[in-house]
Amino acid sequence: MRIATWNVNSLKARLEKVEWWLERAAPDILLLQETKLADDTAPLLPFSMAGYELLHHGEGRWNGVAIVSRVGLADVVTNFGDGAVRPSLAAAAGPGDEEDFDPSREARMVSAICGGIRVVSIYAPNGRLVGSPFYAGKLAWFARLRRWLDEAQEPGAPLVIGGDFNVAPADLDVWDPAAAHGGTHVSEPERDAFRSLLDWGLEDTWRSRNPGLRRFTWWDYRAGNFQRDEGMRIDHLLATRPVAARIVAVEVDREARKGKPVPSDHAPLVMDLDEPGRPFNAGWSDAAARIADRVAARRGAAGA
Numbered sequence: 001m002r003i004a005t006w007n008v009n010s011l012k013a014r015l016e017k018v019e020w021w022l023e024r025a026a027p028d029i030l031l032l033q034e035t036k037l038a039d040d041t042a043p044l045l046p047f048s049m050a051g052y053e054l055l056h057h058g059e060g061r062w063n064g065v066a067i068v069s070r071v072g073l074a075d076v077v078t079n080f081g082d083g084a085v086r087p088s089l090a091a092a093a094g095p096g097d098e099e100d101f102d103p104s105r106e107a108r109m110v111s112a113i114c115g116g117i118r119v120v121s122i123y124a125p126n127g128r129l130v131g132s133p134f135y136a137g138k139l140a141w142f143a144r145l146r147r148w149l150d151e152a153q154e155p156g157a158p159l160v161i162g163g164d165f166n167v168a169p170a171d172l173d174v175w176d177p178a179a180a181h182g183g184t185h186v187s188e189p190e191r192d193a194f195r196s197l198l199d200w201g202l203e204d205t206w207r208s209r210n211p212g213l214r215r216f217t218w219w220d221y222r223a224g225n226f227q228r229d230e231g232m233r234i235d236h237l238l239a240t241r242p243v244a245a246r247i248v249a250v251e252v253d254r255e256a257r258k259g260k261p262v263p264s265d266h267a268p269l270v271m272d273l274d275e276p277g278r279p280f281n282a283g284w285s286d287a288a289a290r291i292a293d294r295v296a297a298r299r300g301a302a303g304a
Contacts, residue, residue, distance in 0.1 A: 005162035035064030071115030155201025
């Protein structure tokens with residue numbers, strides 16, 4: 001079984017790219033984030049034609065999460081079971097309206113049982129600025145996720161939580177820890193919240209299989225960041241022991257961050273259970289020399 005997660009940064013804008021990637025990688029389950037759609041506008045037909053069911057949980061203008069499955073969808077949970085989220089289509093435009101001060105009212109969590117595994121697609125709040133109300137809301141949201149695990153799940157059961165956590169767990173997961181220091185995604189309270197999920201009984205599947213390897217899942221759209229590999233590892237697939245014991249491979253598909261159709265600023269993170277899925281060239285080996293040359297050139301220009 002192949003399980004993947006991908007923040008697509010608008011499913012409407014990135015639908016052609018997603019369809020391309022389904023054919024490229026043939027996941028059994030794909031967890032999507034930042035779909036930016038209402039449920040009644042979710043594109044069910046293209047996924048159905050590709051052999052998948054689409055479970056979508058959205059609010060319209062911002063956020064939005066989904067599960068794409070060809071191994072069934074059962075026992076659906078949204079928003080931790082806390083009730084409906086607020087619609088954002090009618091929200092007034094303004095710099096503070098993208099996120100509510102209470103992210104528990106936003107479409108950031110959807111879960112279902114697929115192929116015998118409870119899978120959860122999450123889109124954690126960004127936090128914006130350390131010390132801001134948005135940052136406090138981010139930490140409160142992570143506390144709610146941990147409480148849901150405590151109250152509704154068991155570490156001994158097959159469970160995968162995947163998505164955009166907006167947390168780089170360690171300095172190895174950041175292109176330049178000094179440059180990122182003091183910002184969101186790398187602060188100790190955020191990292192503590194991430195570690196709390198591991199303490200509950202989840203495994204960071206990428207890091208456990210690649211203990212010393214630096215690879216990222218997100219690169220800012222600003223010119224050159226992707227080409228110089230200046231990114232962060234903020235998208236994760238966390239699994240309980242019954243799932244982690246079945247893992248044969250975990251990879252980031254760097255190639256999906258390139259070219260046309262226009263890519264997201266995130267790359268898919270892919271995990272294979274029991275046996276390898278459809279082969280694809282993730283592009284890391286080919287890119288290594290080019291990245292090193294660009295970094296060296298930038299350092300040389302800075303020292304000139």
